[in-house]
């Protein structure tokens with residue numbers, strides 16, 4: 570399949586590019602260096618050094634024989650994007666090219682406007698490029714479970730059947746995002762649903778939970794092919810941060826009561842889910858939504874698991890409750906459905922002790938690169 574991968578240098582993007590090219594797909598990645606620049610500006614670079622995208626692609630090709638084509642540019646630049654669609658003629662496009670960090674989106678006006686503009690304009694551009702070049706091209710967009718918030722009823726996959734005054738209707742599941750970043754994901758989902766109905770484009774929205782993991786089968790070939798791995802308060806995701814804190818001897822930073830429960834998945838499962846969506850495309854005019862995660866944990870559950878896994882490796886892992894910088898329910902009902910990808914054949918990896926210990930040992934190899942000042946949260950949701 571000819572697959573255009575937008576945001577192909579990121580934590581998930583580069584791993585996906587290698588994985589799909591290894592499956593025999595023809596992959597072109599688009600990247601604008603936003604994430605790397607933001608990490609430089611905020612002085613929070615990833616734990617492992619990462620060669621630039623051209624060098625990664627060359628290393629991958631030399632080691633594996635599989636090619637990933639690189640195009641440097643911005644998905645918000647419509648002439649650039651349309652030109653790539655015209656030249657490459659993708660059968661499917663995977664849209665990762667968004668600003669993905671909730672704390673970044675809540676930092677201030679500049680970051681808020683960037684997040685809104687980048688995430689919505691890039692999505693609108695992809696939709697228009699699909700319409701201008703090939704309406705049949707399947708658009709797979711990464712969404713987030715965070716669009717739903719934490720309602721006091723079960724979370725369905727994208728849609729809710731409602732009975733109102735004796736009549737029934739199926740509507741998009743109500744959204745209650747908890748950060749501006751999550752709001753843009755709710756908005757771009759609405760935009761995709763709109764164009765599915767109006768123009769008949771075919772879309773899969775993958776509402777993904779927080780991802781953890783350092784290695785994939787492809788990245789194991791060469792350390793320099795590892796995913797970008799942030800552990801700071803802005804771009805790091807919770808479990809990845811806990812692993813680094815455990816190795817550095819920093820108490821695990823549980824925000825508030827720690828009852829915040831979410832659906833988590835291994836980075837390998839992200840690759841499998843995206844592949845399943847690509848191989849089983851949505852129908853023309855269909856806005857298909859999958860909830861993409863393997864299992865749910867509270868923040869306290871995660872902290873205890875890391876503590877337990879660390880103990881056997883001789884790490885004395887402490888857990889500390891700190892004031893929650895976000896505004897979110899710290900104890901709540903959480904029952905999301907996630908049967909769609911399982912029914913397509915997903916075989917998830919579960920977060921067991923060997924997986925945790927493998928990740929802890931990998932982080933420990935770079936122990937001396939860990940910067941303790943990147944751990945505590947700097948961005949607060951509350952108006953002071």
Ligand SMILES: NC(=O)c1ccc[n+]([C@@H]2O[C@H](COP(=O)([O-])OP(=O)(O)OC[C@H]3O[C@@H](n4cnc5c(N)ncnc54)[C@H](O)[C@@H]3O)[C@@H](O)[C@H]2O)c1
Pocket residue numbers: 575576577578579580581582599600601602603604605642643644645664665666667668669670687691711712713714777778779780781797806
């Ligand atoms: N990592 C997670 O836990 C997680 C969870 C849920 C959803 N997601 C979603 O998955 C996608 C990928 O996430 P990630 O963790 O790999 O983030 P990432 O920041 O590592 O990757 C996104 C990449 O896209 C690039 N990019 C952003 N805007 C662009 C633009 N306009 N043009 C070209 N490139 C652009 C960034 O520079 C970055 O390299 C995002 O949409 C994110 O919201 C991630």
